[in-house]
Amino acid sequence: MAESPRPLAGRTALITGAGRNIGRAMARELAAAGADIVVNVRQNLAEGEQTADEVRALGSKAVVVAGDVSKVEDVRAVFDQATAALGPVHILVNNAAVRPHQPFLEISPEDWNWVLGIGLTGAFHCAQAAIPGMVEAGWGRVINISGRDGFSGILNRAHGVTVKAGIHGFTKALALEFGPSGITVNTVVPGLIHTTRPKEWYPTLSYEERSKGIPVRHPGSVEDIARTVRFLVAEGEYITGQAVHVNGGEFLVT
Template sequence: MAIQGRLAKFASRRTVLTHSDREAGMEPKTCVVTGASRGIGRGIAERFGEAGCDVAVNYRSSGEAAREVVETIEDAGGSAIAVKADVTEPEQVQAMAEDVEDAFGTVDVLVNNAGINQDVFFEEMTHEQWDTVLDVHLDGAFHCTQTFYDDLAAAADGRLINISSIVAKGGNLGQANYATAKAGIFGFTRTLAQELAREGSTANCVAPGFIETSMVTDLPESIIEQVEEDTPLGRIGDVEEVADIVAFLASERSSFITGEVIDVNGGMDL
């Protein structure tokens, strides 16, 4: 059965929420989402748009795709700008922050989502492949969080949300660099949670499993079928299911949750 057909089968079982139900407890905020031109980042940015937020859609090279996300957000009643910045470059992140401040003022929510994978077995991995993946995930999170830290600390309910992966917990063949980077996000999140707590703001982490993005849908059908067999809920997830958790963590409803790693993986790690 094709991926779309399998997802449609399970989507039909999900409770349909009204717009007011979905947004209960989330007031409009100013949100920055890195790596938001596609995949999970795009879903998160569009979810914030549904809530009427001001959204900075960060991208590195996919400008046209980022502008499509902006249009979708505006059509949903939110406000958005597309902001180009390589998160591994501090100067570009600072320029992004200035663009966001000019457009929307101070930031309430930062989602560190930008990521990259360069998969190869460890014995063949180059130092460049190792550095590149850690630079994007770890240095990128550092640069963006440091740049927006004062805003998050000063906000009435600042929210730092980092996107990790199930691979950080169990490892994966050919992904020593990716697993290491994503595991580092756990410690980063828990430390920032303690420091931001002094200001009444929170930091949490979301660790998705196999989600319907191009990274997964481009896999051979046999591998996807094996993933589904290994997942107690019997399917891969969809982007909206991750975005819903992120929206909850960005809302007032999560005000007593901090330092947590929330899995969205269909029970794959049970």
């Protein structure tokens, strides 16, 4: 039997941080596979609408919903609006994150809470909002976006490293608990990916120099991450609790 070109038809995916970069690419890729898309942004509605327009051009429905995932009341409102517009959420992609560059002794409690609030607590809020509906449906997919930093460490980003390491612990906990309900939960770990990012967060980043240490000798694209997410959601039904590294061989996991 031929594989369906739109295997996610009838499913709704909510992607946090979907206004640009990897988030936008994942929205396009899941839409191309047939999913309707809830585009979550914290506040930049213009970016969100651009993502939504690209989703609609692929033949899927899209709605843009603003909300700060670090705030549980915002998340509840986001899911209420998403469900009203597109029905139950079957696929959750926890992508929202901030990555300030700060020496450890300069990180204030407010900085720490901001970074963990969006990247880790936000994933918790969204999963608690999404999973009951997945359990009821007997099918669900949760993808948590981590980063190489969470596995190898990096200077001047202790809060970010903690988020990226913690998000995979969160993945494993949910995978074990909700596997019997037909829900898979995985972590996707991007390496060096060409994106638009604030210069102050990456003051020393040189794509050319860092690529010299990558076996394939070039950065990845946002589409590399999006295609991995699509595979896990649409085809990886026997894959759960795993960290899938997409990094051109820069960081090898044993």
